Amino acid sequence: MSRLRGARAEVVPESVRRAGGVPEATVGRLPLYLRALTPLHDQGITNVASEELAALAGVRSTQLRKDLSHLGSYGVRGVGYDVDLLAAQIAQELGLTQExxxxxxxxxxxxxxxxxxxxxxxxxxxxxxxxxxxxxxxxxxxxxxxxxxxxxxxxxxxxxxxxxxxxxxxxxxxxxxxxxxxxxxxxxxxxxxxxxxxxxxxxxxxDLATELQILAFHEQRRLLSVSPEDPLRGGRDREVAG
Amino acid sequence: MSRLRGARAEVVPESVRRAGGVPEATVGRLPLYLRALTPLHDQGITNVASEELAALAGVRSTQLRKDLSHLGSYGVRGVGYDVDLLAAQIAQELGLTQExxxxxxxxxxxxxxxxxxxxxxxxxxxxxxxxxxxxxxxxxxxxxxxxxxxxxxxxxxxxxxxxxxxxxxxxxxxxxxxxxxxxxxxxxxxxxxxxxxxxxxxxxxxDLATELQILAFHEQRRLLSVSPEDPLRGGRDREVAG
DNA sequence: CAGTGTGAAACTCTTCACAGCA
DNA sequence: TGCTGTGAAGAGTTTCACACTG
Missing domain, CATH: 3.40.50.720 (NAD(P)-binding Rossmann-like Domain)
Known part of the structure; x- marks a missing residue:
């Protein structure tokens, strides 16, 4: 969904481009994690488990942990993540220490x-x-x-x-x-x-129209598949990073 | 980009969910193709090759052809695609024949x-x-x-x-x-x-902030990698469907 | 012969399973 | 014991190479 797409230039494989870096898909989710951490910080909560933070951000806990592992995260086994430390780490990774x-x-x-x-x-x-x-x-x-x-x-x-x-x-x-x-x-x-x-x-x-059209596709799909022999639409909690 | 992400419910594999359907990544690009076709139609252009349409939409021609193949497309080998027919096909797939x-x-x-x-x-x-x-x-x-x-x-x-x-x-x-x-x-x-x-x-x-933060990540990455021994940033024409 | 359509290969991303640590 | 971190497996996506056809 955000989604990177080449257009010009030779294709540099992610494995090379990412020298010491973070996968593009992960970058797209770091803002979500940061957004989820802010209210926790404001409530004075100092520690959070991956399960809980993942729920707030709308992803799976394994995904969250894998993402954070790419920034060499500092979670504590058996305990969770320090809210402020994690927020600072993500902010740094995203380059938000400056304006x-x-x-x-x-x-x-x-x-x-x-x-x-x-x-x-x-x-x-x-x-x-x-x-x-x-x-x-x-x-x-x-x-x-x-x-x-x-x-x-x-x-x-x-x-x-x-x-x-x-x-x-x-x-x-x-x-x-x-x-x-x-x-x-x-x-x-x-x-x-x-x-x-x-x-x-x-x-x-x-683009507003693009977003609506994607929704329309699924809406139509839903309407069509309600009737016949096909009860699988595998409905899932859908979200877009950007 | 748009990206789908499960949160709840058992995971239904794409291969099953897509019974007679279209991959999610393709759905996210169909609106781009439709958007690119409209000005061609308005200019009275009746035919377009995948190479040209792909350039207008900001994707590769192979990607465009693969995407269209999922809707059982009606291109003509050696010639290209009929602009109006293709637009109608995509519109139908997206469920835009109704309001x-x-x-x-x-x-x-x-x-x-x-x-x-x-x-x-x-x-x-x-x-x-x-x-x-x-x-x-x-x-x-x-x-x-x-x-x-x-x-x-x-x-x-x-x-x-x-x-x-x-x-x-x-x-x-x-x-x-x-x-x-x-x-x-x-x-x-x-x-x-x-x-x-x-x-x-x-x-x-x-989310505006999310989009900006993703940009900031790359901007920072660019600034950091300009100086040292690392001339690869694999700069590419970036675009997001979502 | 120009340009589509498509299996197969390459690559990326997600999920699983579990080792390892406080 | 509880939860993180991660190699490996699995799923999805993109790119390649080329068969095919108007």
């Missing part, structure tokens, strides 16, 4: 929703710039930041590590090109459609 | 952004209800629909197949429970955190 500066491009409904979303600060990210190309919007204040153009950002704006694209689909590729040109190598894309970027740039795409 | 009624729960910034998003109609979905629990919002008109409460919806609202949760995190589980109680078996969750639902309910979750 990554983020720009949001496109201040339509979605862009504004993202800008006002609380999930950035305190989780390793800070919005440092907001960009739009509508003259009526540029210069206005949104969430305490002055909206600029992409050109202004490249020219005289703050340094940015991650670009979030929340523009209409037709503009997304051009925006991505400009973000890449100004040195950004991580892009989160909310516009539908595939972005073509150089190999060294990471892109993750979130 | 699925959708409810959006939570009309904060995100919920409103989703409500005004154009990606629903014409793609197999229609928003038939908007729900919020704020008395100041209930009864108002948003995007041509009158906002109701969840209780009203269960009581006297239209039938709904898919629920979209766009509430704050603390409310999400309770909302999911109520959606399930009224018979909804497909949920798209935008609130951070794991939802616990019965086996027969499908859930997909989209």
């Amino acid at each position: 990554w500066p983020v720009v949001i491009v496109g201040l339509g409904n979605l862009g504004r929703a993202l800008a006002s979303y609380g999930g950035f600060s305190g989780r390793g990210f800070r919005i440092v710039a907001l960009v739009d190309d509508d003259p009526a919007v540029v210069g206005t204040q949104v969430e305490g930041l002055t909206v600029t153009t992409l050109a202004d950002l490249a020219d005289s704006g703050p340094t940015v590590a991650i670009g979030v694209i929340a523009t209409p689909a037709p503009a997304a590729q051009a925006v991505a090109d400009q973000l890449v040109a100004m040195g950004i190598r991580s892009i989160l894309n909310f516009a539908p459609g595939h972005l073509t970027v150089p190999d060294e740039v990471g892109v993750r795409s979130v | 699925w009624p959708v409810v959006i729960v939570g009309l904060g910034n995100l919920g409103r952004a989703l409500a005004s998003y154009g990606g629903f109609s014409g793609r197999g979905f229609r928003i038939v209800a908007l729900v919020d629990d704020d008395p100041a919002v209930v009864g108002t008109q948003v995007e041509g629909l009158t906002v109701t409460t969840l209780a009203d919806l269960a009581d006297s609202g239209p039938t709904v197949a898919i629920g979209v949760i766009a509430t704050p995190a603390p409310a999400a589980q309770a909302v999911a429970d109520q959606l399930v109680a009224m018979g909804i078996r497909s949920i798209l969750n935008f609130a951070p955190g794991h939802l616990t639902v019965p086996d027969e309910v499908g859930v997909r979750s989209v």
Whole structure:
């Protein structure tokens, strides 16, 4: 589900790419574990067993333990994991010991929703710039930041590590090109459609229609298989990492 | 990426679950293919080769052909695929020949952004209800629909197949429970955190912080590996279906 | 002969079974 | 005794190589 997929370049096998590293599937779940640990920390709980944490994160305990083993985890046999220590370890692995500066491009409904979303600060990210190309919007204040153009950002704006694209689909590729040109190598894309970027740039795409269509597939499957001789649909607790 | 992960229930092997079906990984890519086909259709292009369509969707041509082979595809050797026929086939497989009624729960910034998003109609979905629990919002008109409460919806609202949760995190589980109680078996969750639902309910979750943290992991990895003796990062064109 | 369809191989990911330690 | 950590087995996915066909 997140899912990595090659497009260009020779394929470097995971076994080589991962020199001293963590499998991609595990990376996709580390955020879930971190998210599950936070409320435990807030409740003053200091220790948690893999079974319990796995339930909170929505995975199996063996999976959790295997994942954590890749970061050379420090669980205690017979006891469990130290909540704060584990959270710190995962945060370090994900690179959240520093704050990554983020720009949001496109201040339509979605862009504004993202800008006002609380999930950035305190989780390793800070919005440092907001960009739009509508003259009526540029210069206005949104969430305490002055909206600029992409050109202004490249020219005289703050340094940015991650670009979030929340523009209409037709503009997304051009925006991505400009973000890449100004040195950004991580892009989160909310516009539908595939972005073509150089190999060294990471892109993750979130598309509402795609998600709904996947749900529709299973919904249809369910409706069809209720009637006949086939009582197996193996329904399972479904979740997507991203 | 989208990724499926069991949590409860005995594990039904894919080979059994997929009786006459399509692998989960393939299902996750069918929407991408459909999305890539639409502009071709609009341009009046009637035929496309797997190499070209794969490039538009951001996958490899072998992957595309293998995926399509699972729906018993009707490509023509030496020629390619009929654009309209292929689009129709995929749409049918995904269950988009009918319109699925959708409810959006939570009309904060995100919920409103989703409500005004154009990606629903014409793609197999229609928003038939908007729900919020704020008395100041209930009864108002948003995007041509009158906002109701969840209780009203269960009581006297239209039938709904898919629920979209766009509430704050603390409310999400309770909302999911109520959606399930009224018979909804497909949920798209935008609130951070794991939802616990019965086996027969499908859930997909989209979480901004998770996506950003995965990007941050790779960004950090890139920064660390630029300097030393390790010139392999196997940079690849990254994309997520989910 | 260009391009699809597909078994087989390679690889990744998940689950199992159990050794090992506090 | 209880729970972690992990090699090995099993399941799923991707890629390869090439047979096949319009």
